[in-house]
Amino acid sequence: MDIAAVNLLPYEDFVNIFGNVVEKCPIIPAAVWSRRPFVSVKAFEAAINEFVDALPESGKEGILRCHPDLAGRDLKSGTLTRESQEEQAGAGMDALSSSEAARMARLNEEYKKRFGFPFVICARMNDKAAILQQLSARCQNELAVERARGIEEVKKICHLRIHLLLSDGTFKL
């Protein structure tokens, strides 16, 4: 599917297809639908990023709170979204040793207690070692730095999800 086909989608289809490009936040594609026509995929992504950037800090934290923990409860119970399941498995989150799993769980809890939202990182751009290293290092940041950092990661995840949706032929029109 190319951007011309995207621009022709009625909003119901648009939200069905792109509803999870930002994890569990279908309101974002639902809102940017009214910004069509997009001149390019890049412009589509820019519209999403502008919507996110215009949110108050509480809204940005809300987006972060819609993300499941890495190697957390949802992964164990099989209740991750399809996208998140693939991303987490790709980074080896479903195959941690027991000591790695314990470290991840401890650091995730420490992070959430400090900031009030979960640690978010683009799993497709990192491996297990890098994720653990980042989680440990980012626990030391200030709240405002970490909120911005988490949102930058959300944008990377969104970028890859959009490109996957447009390239994998699932939504040929």
Ligand SMILES: NC(=O)N[C@H]1NC(=O)NC1=O
């Ligand atoms: N917490 C967190 O980073 N979650 C995620 N990251 C990612 O790439 N997919 C996710 O579900």
